[in-house]
Amino acid sequence: MGRDKAWTVEAVAERLGVTPRTLHYYEEMGLIPNVQRTPGGHRLYDEETIERIEHILRLKDALGYSLQEIRSILSTEDQLRTYRERIREGREPEHNLHMLEESVRLLEDVLQHIDEKMAKLAAMREQYLDRLARIRARLDREALHRSLDKPIDSEGQ
Amino acid sequence: MGRDKAWTVEAVAERLGVTPRTLHYYEEMGLIPNVQRTPGGHRLYDEETIERIEHILRLKDALGYSLQEIRSILSTEDQLRTYRERIREGREPEHNLHMLEESVRLLEDVLQHIDEKMAKLAAMREQYLDRLARIRARLDREALHRSLDKPIDSEGQ
DNA sequence: ACCCAATCTTACGTTGACGTGAGTTTCAGA
DNA sequence: TCTGAAACTCACGTCAACGTAAGATTGGGT
Structure with missing residues (x-):
């Protein structure tokens, strides 16, 4: 073994x-x-x-x-x-049928629990992805402003 | 408003x-x-x-x-x-750039958290689906046995 | 054979997230 | 106006899931 x-x-x-x-x-x-x-x-x-x-x-x-x-x-x-x-x-x-049915019920419960959680997570994921995209866009605009306002400053320590 | x-x-x-x-x-x-x-x-x-x-x-x-x-x-x-x-x-x-960057970092952290959780859940889902399928198959075999061993008993109250 | 770090059991402490009165005050309907 | 249900503010209680300290025992390397 x-x-x-x-x-x-x-x-x-x-x-x-x-x-x-x-x-x-x-x-x-x-x-x-x-x-x-x-x-x-x-x-x-x-x-x-x-x-x-x-x-x-x-x-x-x-x-x-x-x-x-x-x-x-x-x-x-x-x-x-x-x-x-x-x-x-x-x-x-003995009681195998009953036990099998109970197992099925339990597994189905767990699976439903998993599915519900995944659905919630998927929704939140979309929401946060959206927010992140907006902020990144704003960050890009900010960076653009700075590069226009100030002299070129590549690689400032 | x-x-x-x-x-x-x-x-x-x-x-x-x-x-x-x-x-x-x-x-x-x-x-x-x-x-x-x-x-x-x-x-x-x-x-x-x-x-x-x-x-x-x-x-x-x-x-x-x-x-x-x-x-x-x-x-x-x-x-x-x-x-x-x-x-x-x-x-x-003031400090908008810094704050935006911090927000991005936070949102990325949350998103990573979400992704990790979804991955775990997906794996567990597969595992439990598999188990459920096996048990259901066994349940079907059990039901078959019973229907062969015992007299026909449709619609037992 | 020895030694010290790891592990053991026992048991009390802690922390987060509320639950549960107690006594008082507010609100909405007849 | 009056009255019972609902809300308010302390403040202590609870429960799960460990943390932690103490004192005794064990195990693996020199």
Whole structure:
């Protein structure tokens, strides 16, 4: 089972642009279960766990979800993964239909959330692009004035 | 000067989906200056102010800016507006070039922020669309199984 | 074997963005 | 004019998401 490079808290924290405390806190909140440990108790993060944390940070920063909401989203996704594995093992899970439907509902909610946010952002983008264009035009006029009013002054230290 | 329909706090709050306290707080933080008042001291919001508040809410909810950051963004935009008015009055503002450049920088920062966020959202959208498609496929297979295993049961109450 | 930097747990502190009374004053309609 | 609903101003409370300090333990290089 190959690529099990282990990362320390500080390494992961620096890589993801957060502090160790944040990683501890997420674990404490139940967002990242089953973090590996050294015999002495130091945390070790594998690539899969780091990707999970990156997912958490995207849900938080880009979508603005609270950690509680993220936990519920992740737990549903975890349930789904568990379900997949049970299927692969040939076991017959109960309540699979219900669970699948719930997953669909959750994913649709998240997608709608994403779409709404993208729409808002697109509108704001247009608005700000417009403003920027106007100011740039004015800046050009300003520069023109100066070049006419004052003597030529290229490369003034 | 035309359309000066005045709104009360509760009306504005309900329209924007916030509480009166939030509007008070934004004013207290210096995000919405010059709110009109009745002789008795009750606040009156005109259309322009409401649009400003909507702008604030977009910057907060869609872009995730803190109120401090929003204040600095708005103050720069206000400066720009003041500058425009001074130009129209024929007065000659000082430091206009510097101010325009600063405005450009700020707007570029916001735009970059928007673009980064949209990129993240687009990536997440793809990812979630993919997952949703997979689950829907599995749901279809489940439904098929059931329709084969069990007797026909159309329109079960 | 040693040492010091990194990590651990525990627990209280902080900050932003409001929530929530309390007591008073204002407004709009009958 | 009168009255109840709505608004006002303090001012303290709350909650999420970490920050931070303390004291003990661990791990990797010389």
